[in-house]
Amino acid sequence: MAMHDVLLIGAFFVLVLAPAPWLGRFIHRAMEGQRTWLSPLLSPLERFCYRSAGVDPAIEQDWRRYALSLLAFNGVSLVLLVAVLMLQGALPLNPQKVAGMDWPLALNTAVSFVTNTNWQAYSGEAQLSYFSQMIGLGVQNFVSAATGLAVLVALCRGIARRSAATLGNFWIDLTRATLYVLLPLAIPLALLLVWQGVPQSFAHAVTATTWQGAEQSLPLGPAASQIAIKQLGTNGGGFFGVNSAHPFENPTAFSNLLEVAAILLIPAALVFSYGHYVKDLRQSRAILACMLLLFCIGLGVAVWAEWQPNPAWAGLPVEQAGSLEGKESRFGITASALWATATSAASNGSVNAMHDSFSALGGMVPLVNMMLGEVIFGGVGAGLYGMLLFVLIAVFLAGLMVGRTPEYLGKKLEAREVRLLVLSLLVMPIGVLLLGALAAILPAGVAAVSNPGPHGLSQILYAYTSGAGNNGSAFAGFGAGSTYHNLMIALAMLLGRYGIILPVLAIAGGLAMKRAAPLGQDSFPTHGPLFVGLLTATLLLVGGLTFFPVLALGPLAEHLGQLAGLSW
Amino acid sequence: MLDALRPTFSLLLLMTLITGVAYPLGVTAIAELAFPWQANGSQLVDDDGQVRGSQLLAQRFDGAGWFQPRPSAADYATLPSGASNLAPSSAALAERIATESRRQHGSGPVPLALVTTSGSGLDPDLSPHAAMYQIPRIAEARGIPEAHLAHLVREHTERPLFGPPVVNVTGLNRALAALSSGEGVR
Structure with missing residues (x-):
């Protein structure tokens, strides 16, 4: 690693962690309707939203109404987005005369953006009009992230409140998350990206005549505004097909630093927001320690693995260094490995290099990050509510070990909570192993595999893990555009999103109603190093036991095969 | 509801x-x-006002007399661009690396960047080493002294704080074209 690699990683951690305590406090205040420095500007707009929507800001919802509002909003968004994508040929802002999508692709794309996944079975510059990008996908980039944030604050309230019947109001949380958190961050980031070279224009693509007289079309569009929110909202859906590897989507080493830090900016801050909700920042620090530990392990493995020379190329008259296949010169190997780790730790899914061409172990890092449930920082809201589920599981396990009723922050975890926790734990195995196994058996599923050998299984595995984990990155050689995969991955995405959100809200509703016992001497502390260790072990055990066998058949088999001189 | x-x-x-x-x-x-300028795709415009490409996008340069950018899996197409997505264990990839590295072999091992396709298929940059490696070929084809070309590469090398040093090949070839047509280096 060279000096610039060290500087990049250092700057990345500073940009993610330094603002987190401040931003976390700001998000807590904004979501609770307290006055912030943006209030003079935004509260008139906020009040206008509530008035036109017929929402009374004084009325709160119980968990069922909260969930129903969320499902109604997401459901209607889904239907309208399918319609926009299928009809884009007849809609305005379509200078390239892009045709409408067929229904399986439109459904897949709509599910993908409503669930904050941004799995892309299409190439944006060729298959989407500016209208679809802005009005369709761009809006969902905001509101799907806001939905995740809303669910998180509902869970935080559920844990923090005592003997309460309600969790807040979904409409208010959605509005505040969009207006106070996402927009104010997206605007400056978008402008910084334009400064670095990302296009932001409504003009028709420009046709250039190259120095050798060929024609080259320069794709334009409102890219920077979309890219800013796709990074901040942990959405990940690129304006261009190859995502942040495209020089227009990520033009310089500096834009790369901004974009990769933007992935984890809000998720890291939310850990501190949680501490403000439960009025105990020690809880935040413990969770953050666990996240950082797992993040650094993943980063270390990915960087190391990507710098290893490819054994299949030994003896050729070529530089024996880490692979550059699928990587961009302006980022290099370390920045590509850092991005892969960050994008899969969060449920972002944008890429600045092609994970399909990563070394077997380097490509396994994002896979494992996703399999752990994307709770290492994780998506906006989604990461922390996923992590809090694991915190509850760790507390439950600790309770079993000492033979006492498990308590978290003074609240007893009883049969109902544990049943719901187990339900949420089943989502990833069903989405990844069941749907993945189907895809590996059925001819319609296998047809999408582009690399033979164990890497082919990794491709299927990556696709369904990415779908069920609402990540959206891919081993992109996988031919995800078939009707079979469009529909099955859409199913995986729905399962992965609402199969977690509904148990989370149900748990939040149940916890809110409980009385909190005062924390006694004999209650298990959830902030010390012991708990950090227990939480990390729980995560690795649950993920490891479930997914190790299939990892052995995919990336591990590929790695060992390569060491033995095999290629496919 | x-x-x-x-x-x-x-x-x-x-x-x-x-x-x-x-x-x-x-x-x-x-x-x-x-x-x-950036908002509209960083267009490179020649003296006649014609758009010749983008500072940020690679374009195809055929022939021994040009600096070659990274190989492109999508043949430098922009609508859409694309990558090879070949696995590290791919026999097809190993074969391509073998053929290409033997074809381009000069003094010392071939820089990886010259035989591997980029993520976007439009990577406009090379490492300074990968650009320098091509100088003997270009010097011979154009009859320009190697030292002259090395100077040109150094002039076009950027050393960003948070990324590897790079040479923009599109800009470099533009300067090369100007050099050969006697207009002097911009």
Whole structure:
């Protein structure tokens, strides 16, 4: 690693962690309707939203109404987005005369953006009009992230409140998350990206005549505004097909630093927001320690693995260094490995290099990050509510070990909570192993595999893990555009999103109603190093036991095969 | 359920107006004022006012007399661009690396960047080493002294704080074209 690699990683951690305590406090205040420095500007707009929507800001919802509002909003968004994508040929802002999508692709794309996944079975510059990008996908980039944030604050309230019947109001949380958190961050980031070279224009693509007289079309569009929110909202859906590897989507080493830090900016801050909700920042620090530990392990493995020379190329008259296949010169190997780790730790899914061409172990890092449930920082809201589920599981396990009723922050975890926790734990195995196994058996599923050998299984595995984990990155050689995969991955995405959100809200509703016992001497502390260790072990055990066998058949088999001189 | 419909539709409409219309339009307005060149794709325009490409996108340069950018899996197409997505264990990839490295072999091992396709298929940059490696071939084809070309590469080398040093091949070839047509280096 060279000096610039060290500087990049250092700057990345500073940009993610330094603002987190401040931003976390700001998000807590904004979501609770307290006055912030943006209030003079935004509260008139906020009040206008509530008035036109017929929402009374004084009325709160119980968990069922909260969930129903969320499902109604997401459901209607889904239907309208399918319609926009299928009809884009007849809609305005379509200078390239892009045709409408067929229904399986439109459904897949709509599910993908409503669930904050941004799995892309299409190439944006060729298959989407500016209208679809802005009005369709761009809006969902905001509101799907806001939905995740809303669910998180509902869970935080559920844990923090005592003997309460309600969790807040979904409409208010959605509005505040969009207006106070996402927009104010997206605007400056978008402008910084334009400064670095990302296009932001409504003009028709420009046709250039190259120095050798060929024609080259320069794709334009409102890219920077979309890219800013796709990074901040942990959405990940690129304006261009190859995502942040495209020089227009990520033009310089500096834009790369901004974009990769933007992935984890809000998720890291939310850990501190949680501490403000439960009025105990020690809880935040413990969770953050666990996240950082797992993040650094993943980063270390990915960087190391990507710098290893490819054994299949030994003896050729070529530089024996880490692979550059699928990587961009302006980022290099370390920045590509850092991005892969960050994008899969969060449920972002944008890429600045092609994970399909990563070394077997380097490509396994994002896979494992996703399999752990994307709770290492994780998506906006989604990461922390996923992590809090694991915190509850760790507390439950600790309770079993000492033979006492498990308590978290003074609240007893009883049969109902544990049943719901187990339900949420089943989502990833069903989405990844069941749907993945189907895809590996059925001819319609296998047809999408582009690399033979164990890497082919990794491709299927990556696709369904990415779908069920609402990540959206891919081993992109996988031919995800078939009707079979469009529909099955859409199913995986729905399962992965609402199969977690509904148990989370149900748990939040149940916890809110409980009385909190005062924390006694004999209650298990959830902030010390012991708990950090227990939480990390729980995560690795649950993920490891479930997914190790299939990892052995995919990336591990590929790695060992390569060491033995095999290629496919 | 029904009483959720009014907030659903009203808020979806309002959020669409705020985040789907006002936000991109506002960003575009500021961007076109503050950074008009970048906002429109960093276009390279020649003296006749013709657009010759983008500073940020690689283009195809055939022939021994040009600096070759990274190979492109999509043949430098922009609508859409693409990558090879070949696995590290791919026999097809190993074969391509073998053929290409033998073809380009000069003094010392071939830089990896010259035989591996980029992520975007439009990578405009090379490491200074990968650009320098091509100099003997270009010097011979054009009859320009190698030292002259090395000077050109050094002139076009950028050393960003948070990334590897790079040479923009599109810009480098543009300067090369100007050098050969006697206009001098820009």
